[in-house]
Amino acid sequence: METPDHVMKTLLVGGAGYVGSACLRWLLKHGHDAIAYDSLLAGNAAAVPADRLVLGDLADRDLLNQTMAEHRVEAVMHFAALASVPESIQQPETYYRTNVLGTKNVLDAMVQNQVDRIVFSSTAATYGFENEMPLTEQSRQDPQVPYGRTKLAAEHMILDYARAHGLGCGLLRYFNASGADPDGEFGEDRQHETHLIPLVLQTAVGGREKFLVFGGDWETRDGTCVRDYVHTEDLAQAHQLAIEAAEPGFARAYNLGTGNGTTVFEVIQACEEVVGRKLAYEVVDSRPGDPAVLVASSEKIKKELAWKPQFAEIRQIAETAWKWHQNYPRGYADKLSSTT
Ligand SMILES: NC(=O)c1ccc[n+]([C@@H]2O[C@H](COP(=O)([O-])OP(=O)(O)OC[C@H]3O[C@@H](n4cnc5c(N)ncnc54)[C@H](O)[C@@H]3O)[C@@H](O)[C@H]2O)c1
Numbered sequence: 001m002e003t004p005d006h007v008m009k010t011l012l013v014g015g016a017g018y019v020g021s022a023c024l025r026w027l028l029k030h031g032h033d034a035i036a037y038d039s040l041l042a043g044n045a046a047a048v049p050a051d052r053l054v055l056g057d058l059a060d061r062d063l064l065n066q067t068m069a070e071h072r073v074e075a076v077m078h079f080a081a082l083a084s085v086p087e088s089i090q091q092p093e094t095y096y097r098t099n100v101l102g103t104k105n106v107l108d109a110m111v112q113n114q115v116d117r118i119v120f121s122s123t124a125a126t127y128g129f130e131n132e133m134p135l136t137e138q139s140r141q142d143p144q145v146p147y148g149r150t151k152l153a154a155e156h157m158i159l160d161y162a163r164a165h166g167l168g169c170g171l172l173r174y175f176n177a178s179g180a181d182p183d184g185e186f187g188e189d190r191q192h193e194t195h196l197i198p199l200v201l202q203t204a205v206g207g208r209e210k211f212l213v214f215g216g217d218w219e220t221r222d223g224t225c226v227r228d229y230v231h232t233e234d235l236a237q238a239h240q241l242a243i244e245a246a247e248p249g250f251a252r253a254y255n256l257g258t259g260n261g262t263t264v265f266e267v268i269q270a271c272e273e274v275v276g277r278k279l280a281y282e283v284v285d286s287r288p289g290d291p292a293v294l295v296a297s298s299e300k301i302k303k304e305l306a307w308k309p310q311f312a313e314i315r316q317i318a319e320t321a322w323k324w325h326q327n328y329p330r331g332y333a334d335k336l337s338s339t340t
Contacts, residue, residue: 007031007032007033008032008074008075008117008243008244009032009033009034009035009071009072009073009074009075010027010032010033010034010035010073010074010075010076010077010243011034011035011036011037011067011068011071011073011075011076011077012024012027012034012035012036012037012076012077012079013036013037013038013058013064013076013077013078013079013080013106014036014037014038014043014078014079014080014121015034015035015036015038015043015048015053015077015079016036016038016040016043016044016045016047016053017038017042017047017079017080018043018047018177018187018188018189018190018232019079019121019174019177019232019235019236020038020043020077020079020080020121021036021043021044021047021048021186022181022186022232022233022235022236023077023079023232023235023236023240024036024048024052025048025181025186025236026233026236026237026239026240027236027239027240030240032240032243034052035052035053035054035067035071035073036048036052036054037054037056037064037067037080038053038054038056039055039056039057039058039080040055041057042190044189044331044332046332046335046336047186047189054067054071058080058098058101058102059097059101059102061105061108061109064105064106064109065112065113068109068110068112068113068115069113073113074115074116074117075115075116075118075119075243075246076106076110076115076117076118076119077119077120077121077239077243078106078118078119078120078121079121080098080102080106081098081099081102081121081150081151082094082095082098082099083123083147084147084192084194085125085147085287085289085290086194086287086288086289087147088145088146088147089145089146089288092146095146095147095150096146096150096153098150099147099150099151099153099154100150100154100157103120103154103157103158104157106118107157107158107161110161110167111161111165116165116166116167116248117167117168117169117243117246117247117248118158118162118167118168118169118170118246119169119170119172119239119243119246120154120155120158120169120170120171120172121172121174122151122152122154122155122171122172122173122174122253123147123151123173123174124173124174124176124228124255124257124294124296125143125144125145125148125151126141126143126148126151126152126155126173127139127140127142127143127148127173128140128141128142128143128144129144129291130142133293133295134228134257134259134295134296134297135255135294135295135296135297136255136297136299136300137253137254137255137300144289144291145288145289147289155171155253158171159171159251162251163251166248166249167246167248168245168246168247168248168249168250168251169246169250169251169252170242170243170245170246170252170253170254171252171253171254172235172238172239172242172253172254172256173253173254173256173296174230174235174256174257175227175228175229175230175255175256175294175295175296176196176227176228176229176230176257176294177230177232177235178195178197178229178232178317178321179197179229179231179232179233179311179316179317179320179321180232180320180321180323180324180325181232181320181324182233182320182323183323184323184324184326184327185324185327185335186324187320187321187324187325187328187331188321188324188331189328189331189332196211196227196264196267197229197267197271197317197318197321198321198325199211199212200267200268200271200279200281201271201275201318201321201322201325202325202329203279203280203281204271204275204277204279204322205325205326205329206329207329207330209280210279210280210281210282211281211282212281212282212283212284213264213265213268213281213282213283213284214284214285214286214287214290215283215286215290216283218286218292219292220292221263222263222265222266223265224263224265225263225264225286225290225291225292225293226261226262226263226292226293226294226295227261227262227264227267227293227294227295228257228258228259228260228261228262228294228295228296229258229260229262229267229314229317230256230257230258230296230309230311231309231310231311231316231317231320234256234258234307234310234311235256237307237308237309237310238254238256238301238305238307241301241305241306241307242254242305245305252300252304254298254300254301254307255296255297255298255300255301256296256301256307257296257297257298258296258309258311258312259295259296259297259298260295260312260314261293261294261295262314266314267314267318268281270314270317270318271318271321271322273318274315274318274319274322275322
């Protein structure tokens with residue numbers, strides 16, 4: 001990608017998380033200036049350069065304001081959220097506070113500091129279950145779980161602020177974020193992991209005895225759920241394109257996926273191939289709030305912003321993730337101990 005004419009200073013709220021930290025590294029590599037603002041509730045300090053992390057919570061309006069002012073922030077990427085579907089069903093209050101009120105705090109600080117570009121991490125979970133696949137941006141948004149409803153509420157709020165205050169905004173609806181830094185130095189590491197690929201590969205490096213497969217009798221080709229796995233490097237490229245496009249008045253939503261639907265068993269097979277052996281799992285009941293199939297059409301961002309995803313195959317995604325898990329079996333804890 002070309003280096004931008006103007007070095008834009010972007011604040012990545014939630015920038016020490018899995019997707020946010022990949023975007024921060026990408027922006028720095030591609031001629032942007034960027035810092036992360038993160039409470040480290042779920043993120044990792046070692047995922048971002050120490051001098052580029054402001055430790056702070058979404059609830060801290062003063063610190064958000066002060067950070068935007070002191071760092072002369074010109075654009076915001078907003079990743080910070082709680083993102084577990086089952087947890088959102090049990091604790092909707094926490095999800096509305098973080099994902100909706102937290103987004104309002106970010107927007108208020110932007111308005112106060114005349115920051116006029118935002119790219120927001122939205123999700124496939126904002127779509128209804130009755131839509132035909134692949135999902136386009138025209139598919140009906142009718143989220144079936146509190147997590148998706150908080151994300152849709154945040155989308156609407158951003159659009160309303162954008163209209164009222166002349167902001168430019170990109171709403172990026174990711175499907176299943178996956179993969180790791182191609183050098184194997186950074187990757188997925190959460191205290192409470194719920195994502196399939198890290199669970200499978202943690203089993204491979206001995207961090208777990210087995211992993212669970214939720215539901216084996218879905219109406220799909222092998223009975224397991226079909227998802228669209230999109231690499232964090234490709235998400236990062238899309239964030240750069242969207243923030244550069246987000247001139248005041250720009251207001252677009254884009255799906256981000258590869259368009260390839262992959263079943264849970266196919267993901268396991270790809271992981272077993274890169275690992276070189278069979279891995280232990282158990283098929284258990286499906287979870288509330290999970291649809292059978294989620295696949296994206298990302299034609300709109302390809303056409304409008306010339307997005308060119310590089311990791312179309314699940315095998316490539318599994319290879320990068322395996323490199324990270326092999327290098328750092330206990331994730332960032334191992335990375336820290338290898339540098340001290
Ligand atoms: N991972 C996926 O497959 C996926 C899919 C669709 C959408 N998304 C969205 O993308 C975004 C990033 O996802 P991720 O997988 O990187 O998650 P993540 O949990 O790794 O990152 C979220 C970051 O936000 C921070 N954070 C949470 N609450 C905060 C608060 N109150 N104040 C400050 N920081 C806070 C966390 O510490 C963490 O670093 C989320 O908004 C999520 O809803 C993710």
